[in-house]
Amino acid sequence: MASSRPPRSGRALDEDDVRSRANPRGTRPRSKQRPAHEDAEAGTVFSVDRGRFGVLVDDIEVNAMRARELGRTPLVVGDHVGVVGDLSGATDTLARIVRLDERETVLRRTADDSDPHERVIVANAEQLVIVSALADPEPSFGLIDRCLVAALAAGIEPLLCLTKSDLASPDPVLTQYAPLSVPALVTRRGDSLDELRTHLAGKVSVFVGHSGVGKSTLINALVPTAYRATGTVSAVGKGRHTSSSVVALRLPGGGWVIDTPGVRSFGLAHVGADDLLWAFPDLEDGATQCLSGCEHLAEQAGCHLDAWVREGHATPARLAAFRQLLVSR
Missing domain, CATH: 2.40.50.140 (Nucleic acid-binding proteins)
Structure with a gap:
C-alpha cells in the first residue's frame, strides 16, 4: 500500500518515495507442469x-x-x-x-446440415444399429441414409434393424437398401431376438433412430435390467421422446449396447460431399465416369449418374436420395 505521508523536507513526492507492500500471493510463476498420473x-x-x-x-x-x-x-x-x-x-x-485415451472411432452429428458445431454422440463404437419402424411411425429413408453416411464416414459397421413387421411388410425397405449389402434384420413384438443377439455379441453397438421406433423396447429385451423408458407414438405420427440420456449397458452374453435418445434430425455438416458416396456404392462406379468437378446434381450439367440408372446399375430412388443429401448440405 502506497504511503500518503508528506516528506519532511516539504519537497514534492516522486516515484522513489512510493513504497508498495509486497504481494505474498502470485509472486511465484505458476508451473505449467501437470501430474502424470501414472498410477491412474x-x-x-x-x-x-x-x-x-x-x-x-x-x-x-x-x-x-x-x-x-x-x-x-x-x-x-x-x-x-x-x-x-x-x-x-x-x-x-x-x-x-x-x-x-485416443478414440478409435467417433460417431458424431450436427443439429442440421448448416450447423458448424459437431456433437459427439459416442466414442469407440464398432457397430451402428439403425432402428426403423415399418409403421407407426413410417420409415424415414432420409434418416437411414444419413445414419449410414455417418457410420461409414466414422469407420463403424452399420446394421439395419426393422421393427413392427406385424404392422407392415419390410420388403420396400429391404429392396431400397439391398444394393448396399448392409446387414438387415426384421423383428416384431414377441419374436425371438436371437438373430440380433448374434450380431451384437462381443461388440460395442450404438442404437440410433427416431423416437417411438422401438429402440428402448429392444434394449429392455436384450438387457432385462436396463429399465429404459418406452413410450407411444403421438397422433401426428411423431414419436414421443422416451430415453433422455446416452447410456452403455453390458449384454449378458458379452458385448455392449449403447442406447441414445430418439433423434428428429441427423446433420451431416461434418461429412464431406465426396464421403456421401460411401453410403451409395451402387452409384460410386457411375460417378467415376462423370467429368472432373461434376456436382452430380443434374444430367443437363453433364452428370453421368442418370445414364447409370437407366442402364440398370441403380434405382431412381437411390439417385434421388443421394441428390437430396447433396442439396441439403
Missing part, C-alpha cells in the same frame, strides 16, 4: 449426467468428475479414460478422470 486406473465411461460420469473400472461402477487438468475436454459414453481417487464405487464417493 483404466476405465470406460458408461454414462454422463450433468458433469458426473459413470466409469466402469475393473467391473466396479465408479462415480467420477472431470479433473481440472482436462479443462473443457468433452467426455462421452464409450471413452476410455484414466481414473484416480476413490475407486470403491461406494455411495457418496467421487473419483477423478485425469486422462482421455
